[in-house]
Amino acid sequence: MISEHLTEYDGLPVTVFDPKAGPGTAGLPAPDETAWTVRLVEDWDDSIDPEFLDRFTAAVDGTRVTHLIIGNWGNLGKDDPTPVSVLTAVADRLPNLRALFFGDIVLEEQEISWIEHSDITPLFNAFPTLERLDVRGGQGLEMKPVRHERLRTLRFESGGLPGGVVRAVAASDLPALDRLELWLGTSNYGGDATVEDLAPILSGERLPSLRCLGLEDSEIEDEIATAVAGAPVVARLESLSLGMGTLTDRGVEALLSGQPLTHLAFLGLNHAYLTKETRERVQAALPGVRIDLSDGQDPADDWPYVAVAE
Template sequence: MTINDHLDTYAGQLVAEFTNEYVIDAEGAPPLPPAGDHAWRVRTEFDETPFNEVWNLFLDTVDTTQISALVIGYWGAEYDEHTADPVALLTGAASRFPKLRSLFLGDIVLEESEVSWIEHTDIGPIFAAFPGLERLDVRGSEGLVFEPVKSDALKTLRFETGGLPATVVRALAASELPALEHLDLWLGTRMYGGDVTPDELAPVLGGERFPALKHLGLENSEIADWLASALAGAPVVARLESLSLAHGTLGDEGAEALLAGQPLTHLRKLDLHHHFVGDALVERLRAALPGVEIDAGDQGAAGRENRFITVSE
Protein backbone atom coordinates (compact mmCIF):
# COMPACT_ATOMS: atom_id res chain seq x y z
CA MET A 1 0.00 0.00 0.00
CA THR A 2 1.08 3.52 -0.68
CA ILE A 3 -0.66 6.74 0.34
CA ASN A 4 -2.29 7.88 -2.88
CA ASP A 5 -5.15 10.12 -1.79
CA HIS A 6 -5.34 13.31 0.19
CA LEU A 7 -7.65 13.46 3.17
CA ASP A 8 -11.32 14.02 2.36
CA THR A 9 -12.25 14.53 6.00
CA TYR A 10 -10.28 15.39 9.08
CA ALA A 11 -11.31 15.76 12.71
CA GLY A 12 -14.91 15.13 11.75
CA GLN A 13 -15.04 17.85 9.07
CA LEU A 14 -14.92 17.86 5.28
CA VAL A 15 -11.63 19.21 3.95
CA ALA A 16 -11.63 22.42 1.94
CA GLU A 17 -8.47 23.02 -0.08
CA PHE A 18 -6.45 26.18 -0.55
CA THR A 19 -3.67 25.64 -3.11
CA ASN A 20 -1.34 27.58 -5.37
CA GLU A 21 -4.31 27.97 -7.75
CA TYR A 22 -5.41 30.93 -5.68
CA VAL A 23 -2.03 32.59 -6.17
CA ILE A 24 -1.75 31.82 -9.88
CA ASP A 25 -5.30 32.63 -10.86
CA ALA A 26 -7.37 33.90 -7.98
CA GLU A 27 -10.24 34.90 -10.27
CA GLY A 28 -10.50 31.41 -11.78
CA ALA A 29 -10.05 29.51 -8.53
CA PRO A 30 -13.01 27.73 -6.95
CA PRO A 31 -15.15 29.78 -4.55
CA LEU A 32 -14.27 29.39 -0.90
CA PRO A 33 -16.74 27.85 1.58
CA PRO A 34 -17.43 29.34 5.02
CA ALA A 35 -14.23 29.15 7.05
CA GLY A 36 -15.64 27.56 10.19
CA ASP A 37 -17.51 24.73 8.48
CA HIS A 38 -14.48 22.80 7.20
CA ALA A 39 -11.03 21.53 7.95
CA TRP A 40 -8.63 23.46 5.69
CA ARG A 41 -5.76 22.02 3.68
CA VAL A 42 -3.04 24.41 2.50
CA ARG A 43 -0.52 23.12 -0.03
CA THR A 44 1.47 23.90 -3.15
CA GLU A 45 2.87 21.68 -5.91
CA PHE A 46 6.32 20.64 -7.05
CA ASP A 47 8.25 23.57 -8.57
CA GLU A 48 5.18 25.79 -8.40
CA THR A 49 4.38 28.79 -6.20
CA PRO A 50 6.47 28.77 -3.00
CA PHE A 51 4.46 27.47 -0.08
CA ASN A 52 5.04 30.57 1.99
CA GLU A 53 3.29 32.66 -0.71
CA VAL A 54 0.31 30.31 -0.71
CA TRP A 55 0.27 30.41 3.08
CA ASN A 56 0.35 34.19 3.26
CA LEU A 57 -2.50 34.49 0.78
CA PHE A 58 -4.45 31.91 2.77
CA LEU A 59 -4.04 34.04 5.90
CA ASP A 60 -5.21 37.12 4.02
CA THR A 61 -8.14 35.42 2.27
CA VAL A 62 -9.72 32.98 4.74
CA ASP A 63 -11.08 33.93 8.18
CA THR A 64 -8.63 31.74 10.08
CA THR A 65 -10.07 32.83 13.43
CA GLN A 66 -12.94 30.39 12.74
CA ILE A 67 -10.79 27.36 11.81
CA SER A 68 -10.63 24.47 14.28
CA ALA A 69 -8.91 21.88 12.04
CA LEU A 70 -5.96 22.55 9.73
CA VAL A 71 -4.17 20.26 7.28
CA ILE A 72 -0.74 21.17 5.93
CA GLY A 73 0.04 19.55 2.58
CA TYR A 74 3.06 19.69 0.28
CA TRP A 75 5.42 22.52 1.25
CA GLY A 76 8.39 21.71 -0.99
CA ALA A 77 11.59 19.76 -0.50
CA GLU A 78 15.34 20.13 -0.95
CA TYR A 79 15.03 18.70 -4.49
CA ASP A 80 12.29 21.24 -5.29
CA GLU A 81 12.86 24.78 -6.55
CA HIS A 82 11.24 26.09 -3.36
CA THR A 83 10.76 24.76 0.14
CA ALA A 84 9.47 26.11 3.44
CA ASP A 85 9.40 25.36 7.15
CA PRO A 86 5.70 24.85 7.88
CA VAL A 87 6.28 24.78 11.64
CA ALA A 88 7.86 28.25 11.56
CA LEU A 89 4.99 29.57 9.43
CA LEU A 90 2.38 28.00 11.71
CA THR A 91 3.85 29.21 14.95
CA GLY A 92 4.48 32.65 13.51
CA ALA A 93 0.77 32.95 12.78
CA ALA A 94 -0.52 31.30 15.96
CA SER A 95 -2.53 34.33 17.01
CA ARG A 96 -4.51 34.03 13.76
CA PHE A 97 -5.86 30.59 14.82
CA PRO A 98 -7.48 31.03 18.26
CA LYS A 99 -9.84 28.07 17.73
CA LEU A 100 -7.35 25.58 16.29
CA ARG A 101 -7.72 22.19 17.97
CA SER A 102 -6.59 19.67 15.29
CA LEU A 103 -3.51 19.76 13.05
CA PHE A 104 -2.33 17.33 10.37
CA LEU A 105 1.25 18.03 9.37
CA GLY A 106 2.18 16.36 6.08
CA ASP A 107 -0.91 15.35 4.09
CA ILE A 108 1.46 14.48 1.26
CA VAL A 109 0.72 11.64 -1.16
CA LEU A 110 2.88 9.41 -3.35
CA GLU A 111 2.83 11.60 -6.46
CA GLU A 112 4.19 14.47 -4.33
CA SER A 113 6.72 12.58 -2.19
CA GLU A 114 7.45 9.12 -0.83
CA VAL A 115 6.44 9.06 2.83
CA SER A 116 10.03 8.53 4.02
CA TRP A 117 11.24 11.52 2.00
CA ILE A 118 8.92 14.05 3.63
CA GLU A 119 11.28 16.57 5.23
CA HIS A 120 10.50 17.85 8.71
CA THR A 121 12.11 20.07 11.31
CA ASP A 122 11.53 20.46 15.05
CA ILE A 123 7.79 20.12 15.74
CA GLY A 124 8.11 21.01 19.43
CA PRO A 125 7.27 24.72 18.97
CA ILE A 126 3.76 23.69 17.85
CA PHE A 127 2.84 22.73 21.41
CA ALA A 128 4.02 26.04 22.85
CA ALA A 129 2.27 28.07 20.15
CA PHE A 130 -1.01 26.13 20.36
CA PRO A 131 -1.51 25.09 24.00
CA GLY A 132 -5.15 24.17 23.30
CA LEU A 133 -4.26 21.68 20.55
CA GLU A 134 -6.18 18.43 21.09
CA ARG A 135 -5.00 16.43 18.08
CA LEU A 136 -1.75 16.24 16.13
CA ASP A 137 -1.04 13.94 13.18
CA VAL A 138 2.43 13.88 11.61
CA ARG A 139 3.26 12.04 8.36
CA GLY A 140 6.90 11.41 7.52
CA SER A 141 10.02 11.38 9.68
CA GLU A 142 13.02 12.62 7.65
CA GLY A 143 14.75 15.21 9.83
CA LEU A 144 11.94 15.02 12.40
CA VAL A 145 12.88 16.45 15.80
CA PHE A 146 10.59 15.82 18.75
CA GLU A 147 11.67 16.67 22.27
CA PRO A 148 9.69 15.88 25.45
CA VAL A 149 6.63 18.11 25.66
CA LYS A 150 3.92 18.93 28.15
CA SER A 151 0.29 19.41 27.17
CA ASP A 152 -2.84 19.19 29.29
CA ALA A 153 -5.05 19.38 26.19
CA LEU A 154 -3.65 16.83 23.70
CA LYS A 155 -5.97 13.82 23.31
CA THR A 156 -4.79 12.30 20.02
CA LEU A 157 -1.23 11.90 18.73
CA ARG A 158 -0.38 10.02 15.54
CA PHE A 159 2.88 9.45 13.69
CA GLU A 160 2.58 7.95 10.18
CA THR A 161 6.05 6.89 9.03
CA GLY A 162 7.95 4.29 7.07
CA GLY A 163 10.47 4.27 9.90
CA LEU A 164 9.96 6.01 13.24
CA PRO A 165 13.23 7.03 14.93
CA ALA A 166 13.79 5.79 18.47
CA THR A 167 14.56 9.38 19.49
CA VAL A 168 10.91 10.28 18.88
CA VAL A 169 9.62 7.40 21.01
CA ARG A 170 12.06 8.21 23.82
CA ALA A 171 10.86 11.83 23.80
CA LEU A 172 7.26 10.69 23.78
CA ALA A 173 7.91 8.42 26.77
CA ALA A 174 9.35 11.42 28.64
CA SER A 175 6.45 13.74 27.75
CA GLU A 176 3.67 14.79 30.09
CA LEU A 177 0.37 14.17 28.29
CA PRO A 178 -2.23 13.42 30.99
CA ALA A 179 -5.21 13.78 28.62
CA LEU A 180 -3.82 11.55 25.83
CA GLU A 181 -6.48 9.01 24.82
CA HIS A 182 -5.41 7.91 21.33
CA LEU A 183 -1.84 7.06 20.32
CA ASP A 184 -0.81 5.65 16.91
CA LEU A 185 2.82 4.91 16.10
CA TRP A 186 3.73 3.63 12.62
CA LEU A 187 7.06 2.09 13.58
CA GLY A 188 8.09 1.08 10.06
CA THR A 189 11.36 -0.61 9.13
CA ARG A 190 15.03 -0.12 9.94
CA MET A 191 15.68 0.46 6.24
CA TYR A 192 13.96 3.83 6.63
CA GLY A 193 15.06 4.74 10.14
CA GLY A 194 12.67 2.68 12.26
CA ASP A 195 15.08 1.69 15.02
CA VAL A 196 12.70 1.47 17.99
CA THR A 197 13.62 -1.24 20.52
CA PRO A 198 11.79 -2.76 23.52
CA ASP A 199 13.50 -0.31 25.86
CA GLU A 200 11.99 2.70 24.10
CA LEU A 201 8.46 1.28 24.20
CA ALA A 202 8.56 0.05 27.80
CA PRO A 203 7.28 3.32 29.38
CA VAL A 204 4.32 3.34 26.96
CA LEU A 205 3.47 -0.32 27.57
CA GLY A 206 3.84 0.09 31.32
CA GLY A 207 0.60 2.05 31.45
CA GLU A 208 1.61 4.72 33.95
CA ARG A 209 2.89 7.33 31.50
CA PHE A 210 -0.46 8.07 29.83
CA PRO A 211 -3.23 7.44 32.37
CA ALA A 212 -6.10 8.39 30.03
CA LEU A 213 -5.05 6.17 27.10
CA LYS A 214 -7.92 4.24 25.49
CA HIS A 215 -6.47 3.34 22.08
CA LEU A 216 -2.98 2.16 21.22
CA GLY A 217 -1.77 1.49 17.70
CA LEU A 218 1.69 -0.01 17.13
CA GLU A 219 1.34 -0.27 13.40
CA ASN A 220 3.14 -0.67 10.09
CA SER A 221 5.89 -2.54 11.92
CA GLU A 222 8.35 -5.20 10.85
CA ILE A 223 8.58 -6.35 14.50
CA ALA A 224 4.85 -7.02 14.90
CA ASP A 225 5.36 -10.49 16.41
CA TRP A 226 7.61 -9.05 19.11
CA LEU A 227 5.06 -6.31 19.75
CA ALA A 228 2.31 -8.89 20.17
CA SER A 229 4.45 -10.77 22.69
CA ALA A 230 5.13 -7.57 24.62
CA LEU A 231 1.45 -6.56 24.58
CA ALA A 232 0.43 -9.98 25.88
CA GLY A 233 1.69 -8.96 29.31
CA ALA A 234 1.70 -5.15 29.07
CA PRO A 235 -0.17 -3.39 31.90
CA VAL A 236 -1.49 -0.70 29.53
CA VAL A 237 -3.65 -3.22 27.66
CA ALA A 238 -6.03 -3.79 30.57
CA ARG A 239 -7.54 -0.32 30.25
CA LEU A 240 -7.60 -0.01 26.46
CA GLU A 241 -10.79 0.01 24.43
CA SER A 242 -9.04 -0.68 21.13
CA LEU A 243 -5.69 -2.09 20.09
CA SER A 244 -4.09 -2.13 16.65
CA LEU A 245 -1.20 -4.07 15.11
CA ALA A 246 -2.43 -3.27 11.60
CA HIS A 247 -0.29 -2.74 8.48
CA GLY A 248 2.54 -4.87 9.89
CA THR A 249 4.12 -8.31 9.67
CA LEU A 250 2.09 -10.13 12.33
CA GLY A 251 2.28 -13.90 11.88
CA ASP A 252 1.37 -17.07 13.73
CA GLU A 253 3.94 -16.43 16.46
CA GLY A 254 2.37 -13.10 17.33
CA ALA A 255 -1.17 -14.48 17.21
CA GLU A 256 -0.18 -17.30 19.56
CA ALA A 257 1.28 -14.74 21.95
CA LEU A 258 -1.97 -12.76 21.99
CA LEU A 259 -3.95 -15.95 22.69
CA ALA A 260 -1.62 -17.03 25.49
CA GLY A 261 -1.39 -13.61 27.14
CA GLN A 262 -3.70 -11.53 29.28
CA PRO A 263 -7.42 -11.50 28.46
CA LEU A 264 -8.44 -9.22 25.60
CA THR A 265 -12.17 -9.74 25.99
CA HIS A 266 -12.63 -6.19 27.34
CA LEU A 267 -11.60 -4.65 24.00
CA ARG A 268 -14.15 -3.19 21.64
CA LYS A 269 -11.85 -3.67 18.65
CA LEU A 270 -8.67 -5.54 17.76
CA ASP A 271 -7.29 -4.34 14.43
CA LEU A 272 -4.91 -6.76 12.73
CA HIS A 273 -5.60 -5.97 9.09
CA HIS A 274 -2.70 -6.59 6.73
CA HIS A 275 -1.25 -9.60 8.50
CA PHE A 276 0.29 -13.02 7.83
CA VAL A 277 -1.59 -15.16 10.35
CA GLY A 278 -2.90 -18.53 9.19
CA ASP A 279 -6.62 -19.24 8.91
CA ALA A 280 -6.68 -21.60 11.89
CA LEU A 281 -5.22 -19.02 14.26
CA VAL A 282 -7.52 -16.28 12.97
CA GLU A 283 -10.48 -18.50 13.83
CA ARG A 284 -9.01 -19.24 17.26
CA LEU A 285 -8.76 -15.50 17.91
CA ARG A 286 -12.36 -15.00 16.88
CA ALA A 287 -13.50 -17.86 19.10
CA ALA A 288 -11.52 -16.57 22.08
CA LEU A 289 -12.85 -13.01 21.67
CA PRO A 290 -16.53 -13.42 20.74
CA GLY A 291 -17.55 -9.92 21.77
CA VAL A 292 -14.62 -8.13 20.16
CA GLU A 293 -14.68 -6.65 16.66
CA ILE A 294 -11.65 -8.19 14.95
CA ASP A 295 -10.43 -6.77 11.65
CA ALA A 296 -8.36 -9.53 10.08
CA GLY A 297 -8.65 -8.38 6.50
CA ASP A 298 -5.87 -8.19 3.92
CA GLN A 299 -4.42 -11.55 4.88
CA GLY A 300 -1.05 -12.39 3.36
CA ALA A 301 0.41 -15.80 2.71
CA ALA A 302 1.93 -17.48 5.75
CA GLY A 303 5.71 -17.71 5.88
CA ARG A 304 8.19 -15.24 7.30
CA GLU A 305 9.92 -14.69 3.96
CA ASN A 306 6.70 -13.29 2.44
CA ARG A 307 6.07 -10.58 5.02
CA PHE A 308 6.16 -6.85 4.40
CA ILE A 309 4.76 -3.69 5.95
CA THR A 310 2.28 -1.63 3.98
CA VAL A 311 4.13 1.73 3.97
CA SER A 312 7.91 1.97 3.89
CA GLU A 313 9.73 4.15 1.36
Protein backbone atom coordinates (compact mmCIF):
# COMPACT_ATOMS: atom_id res chain seq x y z
CA MET A 1 0.00 0.00 0.00
CA ILE A 2 1.24 3.48 -0.86
CA SER A 3 -0.16 5.66 1.89
CA GLU A 4 2.09 8.72 1.93
CA HIS A 5 2.83 11.38 -0.64
CA LEU A 6 6.40 11.92 -1.76
CA THR A 7 8.45 14.17 0.49
CA GLU A 8 11.64 13.71 -1.54
CA TYR A 9 12.09 13.00 -5.22
CA ASP A 10 15.29 12.31 -7.10
CA GLY A 11 17.35 13.83 -4.30
CA LEU A 12 15.30 17.01 -3.91
CA PRO A 13 12.82 17.99 -1.19
CA VAL A 14 9.20 18.28 -2.31
CA THR A 15 7.21 21.51 -2.30
CA VAL A 16 3.45 21.31 -2.80
CA PHE A 17 2.30 24.21 -4.96
CA ASP A 18 -0.50 26.28 -3.41
CA PRO A 19 -3.28 26.71 -5.99
CA LYS A 20 -4.06 30.12 -4.48
CA ALA A 21 -0.56 31.39 -5.23
CA GLY A 22 -0.35 34.21 -7.74
CA PRO A 23 2.41 35.54 -9.99
CA GLY A 24 5.49 36.65 -8.12
CA THR A 25 4.39 35.06 -4.84
CA ALA A 26 7.05 35.70 -2.19
CA GLY A 27 8.47 32.95 -0.03
CA LEU A 28 8.61 30.21 -2.65
CA PRO A 29 11.82 28.19 -2.87
CA ALA A 30 14.13 28.58 -5.83
CA PRO A 31 12.48 26.80 -8.78
CA ASP A 32 15.43 24.48 -9.38
CA GLU A 33 16.04 23.58 -5.73
CA THR A 34 12.86 21.59 -5.11
CA ALA A 35 10.58 19.02 -6.72
CA TRP A 36 7.22 20.70 -7.26
CA THR A 37 4.00 18.81 -6.59
CA VAL A 38 0.96 20.00 -8.53
CA ARG A 39 -2.41 18.37 -7.79
CA LEU A 40 -5.03 18.92 -10.46
CA VAL A 41 -7.91 18.34 -8.04
CA GLU A 42 -8.33 18.64 -4.29
CA ASP A 43 -11.01 15.95 -4.09
CA TRP A 44 -10.93 12.66 -5.99
CA ASP A 45 -14.33 13.15 -7.64
CA ASP A 46 -13.69 16.73 -8.81
CA SER A 47 -13.11 17.52 -12.47
CA ILE A 48 -9.62 18.35 -13.67
CA ASP A 49 -8.77 22.03 -13.52
CA PRO A 50 -6.91 22.64 -16.80
CA GLU A 51 -5.80 26.09 -15.60
CA PHE A 52 -3.94 24.70 -12.59
CA LEU A 53 -0.65 24.36 -14.45
CA ASP A 54 -1.16 27.79 -15.97
CA ARG A 55 -1.25 29.24 -12.47
CA PHE A 56 1.80 27.20 -11.50
CA THR A 57 3.90 28.45 -14.42
CA ALA A 58 2.71 32.00 -13.73
CA ALA A 59 3.84 31.83 -10.09
CA VAL A 60 7.06 29.85 -10.64
CA ASP A 61 9.71 30.44 -13.28
CA GLY A 62 9.11 27.34 -15.39
CA THR A 63 12.39 27.77 -17.24
CA ARG A 64 14.16 26.88 -13.99
CA VAL A 65 11.89 23.99 -12.94
CA THR A 66 13.74 20.67 -13.23
CA HIS A 67 11.57 18.30 -11.13
CA LEU A 68 7.79 18.03 -11.27
CA ILE A 69 5.30 15.73 -9.55
CA ILE A 70 1.74 15.46 -10.85
CA GLY A 71 -0.59 14.45 -8.04
CA ASN A 72 -4.26 13.58 -7.76
CA TRP A 73 -6.34 14.15 -10.89
CA GLY A 74 -9.51 12.48 -9.60
CA ASN A 75 -11.85 10.62 -11.93
CA LEU A 76 -11.31 11.21 -15.61
CA GLY A 77 -14.54 12.04 -17.39
CA LYS A 78 -14.88 11.74 -21.13
CA ASP A 79 -15.22 15.51 -21.45
CA ASP A 80 -12.23 16.28 -19.26
CA PRO A 81 -8.73 16.78 -20.61
CA THR A 82 -6.34 14.05 -19.53
CA PRO A 83 -3.41 14.89 -17.28
CA VAL A 84 -1.17 14.15 -20.27
CA SER A 85 -2.82 16.79 -22.44
CA VAL A 86 -2.87 19.33 -19.59
CA LEU A 87 0.86 18.83 -19.00
CA THR A 88 1.99 18.74 -22.61
CA ALA A 89 0.05 21.96 -23.24
CA VAL A 90 2.53 23.83 -21.02
CA ALA A 91 5.64 21.91 -22.10
CA ASP A 92 7.13 24.96 -23.77
CA ARG A 93 7.11 26.70 -20.37
CA LEU A 94 9.10 23.83 -18.80
CA PRO A 95 12.03 23.56 -21.23
CA ASN A 96 14.48 22.15 -18.67
CA LEU A 97 12.33 19.50 -17.01
CA ARG A 98 14.55 16.57 -16.07
CA ALA A 99 12.39 14.44 -13.76
CA LEU A 100 8.64 13.78 -13.78
CA PHE A 101 6.61 11.67 -11.36
CA PHE A 102 3.23 11.12 -12.99
CA GLY A 103 0.70 10.00 -10.40
CA ASP A 104 1.67 10.76 -6.81
CA ILE A 105 -1.72 9.40 -5.73
CA VAL A 106 -2.00 7.59 -2.42
CA LEU A 107 -4.37 5.02 -0.95
CA GLU A 108 -6.56 7.65 0.72
CA GLU A 109 -7.22 9.20 -2.70
CA GLN A 110 -7.40 6.11 -4.89
CA GLU A 111 -6.22 2.51 -4.95
CA ILE A 112 -3.20 2.10 -7.22
CA SER A 113 -5.07 -0.12 -9.68
CA TRP A 114 -7.99 2.34 -9.89
CA ILE A 115 -5.85 5.26 -11.05
CA GLU A 116 -7.16 6.03 -14.52
CA HIS A 117 -4.64 6.78 -17.24
CA SER A 118 -4.47 7.38 -20.96
CA ASP A 119 -1.73 7.25 -23.59
CA ILE A 120 1.48 8.64 -22.03
CA THR A 121 3.48 8.62 -25.27
CA PRO A 122 3.14 12.42 -25.72
CA LEU A 123 5.12 12.97 -22.50
CA PHE A 124 8.25 11.50 -24.09
CA ASN A 125 7.85 13.67 -27.16
CA ALA A 126 7.00 16.88 -25.28
CA PHE A 127 9.96 16.75 -22.90
CA PRO A 128 13.20 15.95 -24.76
CA THR A 129 15.29 16.95 -21.71
CA LEU A 130 13.61 14.35 -19.48
CA GLU A 131 16.07 12.08 -17.69
CA ARG A 132 13.63 10.37 -15.33
CA LEU A 133 9.99 9.33 -15.63
CA ASP A 134 7.99 7.53 -12.92
CA VAL A 135 4.39 6.49 -13.58
CA ARG A 136 2.02 5.18 -10.90
CA GLY A 137 -1.15 3.28 -11.80
CA GLY A 138 -2.13 1.12 -14.75
CA GLN A 139 -5.84 1.29 -15.57
CA GLY A 140 -6.25 2.47 -19.15
CA LEU A 141 -2.50 3.06 -19.43
CA GLU A 142 -1.19 3.04 -22.98
CA MET A 143 2.15 3.66 -24.57
CA LYS A 144 3.64 3.41 -28.05
CA PRO A 145 7.30 2.68 -28.82
CA VAL A 146 9.42 5.82 -28.55
CA ARG A 147 12.95 7.01 -29.04
CA HIS A 148 14.32 9.29 -26.36
CA GLU A 149 17.96 10.28 -26.23
CA ARG A 150 18.30 11.43 -22.61
CA LEU A 151 16.00 9.27 -20.49
CA ARG A 152 18.06 7.47 -17.84
CA THR A 153 15.38 6.13 -15.46
CA LEU A 154 11.97 4.68 -16.35
CA ARG A 155 9.72 3.27 -13.62
CA PHE A 156 6.16 1.95 -13.62
CA GLU A 157 4.44 1.37 -10.27
CA SER A 158 1.36 -0.72 -10.89
CA GLY A 159 -0.78 -3.53 -9.52
CA GLY A 160 -1.37 -4.60 -13.12
CA LEU A 161 0.82 -3.25 -15.90
CA PRO A 162 -0.79 -3.78 -19.32
CA GLY A 163 1.15 -6.05 -21.65
CA GLY A 164 0.88 -3.40 -24.37
CA VAL A 165 2.91 -1.00 -22.24
CA VAL A 166 5.56 -3.64 -21.58
CA ARG A 167 5.80 -4.41 -25.29
CA ALA A 168 6.09 -0.69 -26.08
CA VAL A 169 8.93 -0.27 -23.59
CA ALA A 170 10.63 -3.34 -25.06
CA ALA A 171 10.33 -1.89 -28.57
CA SER A 172 11.57 1.58 -27.62
CA ASP A 173 15.02 2.96 -28.35
CA LEU A 174 16.38 4.37 -25.12
CA PRO A 175 20.15 4.55 -25.53
CA ALA A 176 20.82 6.37 -22.25
CA LEU A 177 18.49 4.28 -20.05
CA ASP A 178 20.38 3.12 -16.98
CA ARG A 179 17.47 1.98 -14.79
CA LEU A 180 14.24 0.21 -15.75
CA GLU A 181 11.72 -0.89 -13.14
CA LEU A 182 8.42 -2.58 -14.00
CA TRP A 183 5.85 -3.55 -11.36
CA LEU A 184 4.03 -6.11 -13.49
CA GLY A 185 1.20 -6.94 -11.08
CA THR A 186 -1.55 -9.49 -11.61
CA SER A 187 -3.99 -10.40 -14.35
CA ASN A 188 -6.87 -9.50 -12.01
CA TYR A 189 -5.85 -5.86 -12.42
CA GLY A 190 -4.76 -5.87 -16.05
CA GLY A 191 -1.23 -7.20 -15.65
CA ASP A 192 -1.24 -9.49 -18.69
CA ALA A 193 2.40 -9.22 -19.79
CA THR A 194 4.14 -12.50 -20.62
CA VAL A 195 7.75 -13.64 -20.44
CA GLU A 196 7.81 -13.40 -24.24
CA ASP A 197 6.93 -9.69 -23.94
CA LEU A 198 10.06 -9.21 -21.82
CA ALA A 199 12.40 -10.94 -24.28
CA PRO A 200 13.62 -7.76 -26.06
CA ILE A 201 14.40 -6.20 -22.68
CA LEU A 202 16.30 -9.28 -21.55
CA SER A 203 18.31 -9.30 -24.76
CA GLY A 204 19.51 -5.77 -23.95
CA GLU A 205 19.93 -4.85 -27.60
CA ARG A 206 17.88 -1.62 -27.43
CA LEU A 207 19.12 -0.73 -23.96
CA PRO A 208 22.90 -0.50 -24.24
CA SER A 209 23.32 1.53 -21.04
CA LEU A 210 21.05 -0.54 -18.76
CA ARG A 211 22.65 -1.35 -15.41
CA CYS A 212 19.67 -1.66 -13.03
CA LEU A 213 16.68 -3.86 -13.86
CA GLY A 214 13.59 -4.58 -11.80
CA LEU A 215 10.94 -7.04 -13.03
CA GLU A 216 8.86 -7.08 -9.90
CA ASP A 217 5.49 -7.62 -8.24
CA SER A 218 4.60 -10.41 -10.65
CA GLU A 219 2.50 -13.54 -10.28
CA ILE A 220 4.78 -15.23 -12.85
CA GLU A 221 8.00 -14.37 -11.02
CA ASP A 222 9.32 -17.96 -11.25
CA GLU A 223 8.97 -17.91 -15.04
CA ILE A 224 10.66 -14.51 -15.17
CA ALA A 225 13.53 -15.76 -13.02
CA THR A 226 13.98 -18.72 -15.36
CA ALA A 227 14.17 -16.38 -18.36
CA VAL A 228 16.55 -14.03 -16.56
CA ALA A 229 18.89 -16.92 -15.77
CA GLY A 230 20.00 -17.06 -19.39
CA ALA A 231 19.37 -13.44 -20.43
CA PRO A 232 22.26 -11.62 -22.17
CA VAL A 233 21.50 -8.33 -20.39
CA VAL A 234 22.32 -9.79 -16.96
CA ALA A 235 26.06 -9.90 -17.58
CA ARG A 236 26.26 -6.08 -17.51
CA LEU A 237 23.78 -5.41 -14.72
CA GLU A 238 24.83 -4.04 -11.37
CA SER A 239 21.40 -4.40 -9.78
CA LEU A 240 18.67 -6.97 -10.41
CA SER A 241 15.35 -7.15 -8.58
CA LEU A 242 12.79 -9.95 -8.83
CA GLY A 243 11.07 -9.04 -5.59
CA MET A 244 7.53 -8.17 -4.50
CA GLY A 245 6.05 -11.12 -6.41
CA THR A 246 5.38 -14.82 -5.95
CA LEU A 247 8.97 -16.05 -6.39
CA THR A 248 9.50 -19.55 -4.96
CA ASP A 249 12.35 -22.00 -4.55
CA ARG A 250 11.78 -23.08 -8.16
CA GLY A 251 12.59 -19.64 -9.51
CA VAL A 252 15.67 -19.21 -7.32
CA GLU A 253 16.90 -22.66 -8.32
CA ALA A 254 16.67 -21.67 -11.98
CA LEU A 255 18.42 -18.38 -11.25
CA LEU A 256 21.33 -20.01 -9.43
CA SER A 257 21.64 -22.72 -12.09
CA GLY A 258 22.02 -20.15 -14.84
CA GLN A 259 24.75 -17.66 -15.62
CA PRO A 260 26.98 -16.25 -12.86
CA LEU A 261 25.48 -13.52 -10.68
CA THR A 262 28.53 -12.80 -8.55
CA HIS A 263 29.20 -9.55 -10.43
CA LEU A 264 25.98 -8.00 -9.09
CA ALA A 265 26.14 -5.39 -6.36
CA PHE A 266 22.48 -5.98 -5.44
CA LEU A 267 19.89 -8.75 -5.86
CA GLY A 268 16.31 -8.08 -4.76
CA LEU A 269 14.34 -11.12 -3.62
CA ASN A 270 12.03 -9.48 -1.11
CA HIS A 271 8.47 -10.70 -0.51
CA ALA A 272 9.49 -14.13 -1.82
CA TYR A 273 8.06 -17.54 -0.89
CA LEU A 274 11.35 -19.22 -0.08
CA THR A 275 12.25 -22.02 2.30
CA LYS A 276 14.95 -21.47 4.88
CA GLU A 277 17.25 -23.78 2.92
CA THR A 278 16.90 -21.76 -0.28
CA ARG A 279 17.45 -18.47 1.55
CA GLU A 280 20.66 -19.87 3.03
CA ARG A 281 21.75 -21.30 -0.31
CA VAL A 282 21.40 -18.03 -2.21
CA GLN A 283 23.35 -16.18 0.46
CA ALA A 284 26.12 -18.78 0.39
CA ALA A 285 26.26 -18.77 -3.42
CA LEU A 286 26.59 -14.98 -3.66
CA PRO A 287 28.74 -13.89 -0.69
CA GLY A 288 29.76 -10.55 -2.20
CA VAL A 289 26.27 -9.51 -3.28
CA ARG A 290 23.90 -7.45 -1.15
CA ILE A 291 20.71 -9.52 -1.15
CA ASP A 292 17.32 -8.26 -0.02
CA LEU A 293 15.36 -11.15 1.49
CA SER A 294 13.11 -8.96 3.60
CA ASP A 295 9.37 -9.50 4.03
CA GLY A 296 9.71 -13.23 3.42
CA GLN A 297 6.42 -15.06 2.90
CA ASP A 298 5.35 -18.56 3.96
CA PRO A 299 6.49 -21.01 1.23
CA ALA A 300 3.64 -23.35 2.24
CA ASP A 301 1.00 -20.72 1.47
CA ASP A 302 -1.56 -22.13 -0.97
CA TRP A 303 -2.61 -18.64 -2.09
CA PRO A 304 0.55 -16.63 -2.82
CA TYR A 305 0.00 -12.95 -3.57
CA VAL A 306 2.06 -10.08 -4.93
CA ALA A 307 3.00 -7.17 -2.67
CA VAL A 308 1.03 -4.56 -4.66
CA ALA A 309 -2.20 -5.48 -6.46
CA GLU A 310 -5.40 -3.51 -5.93
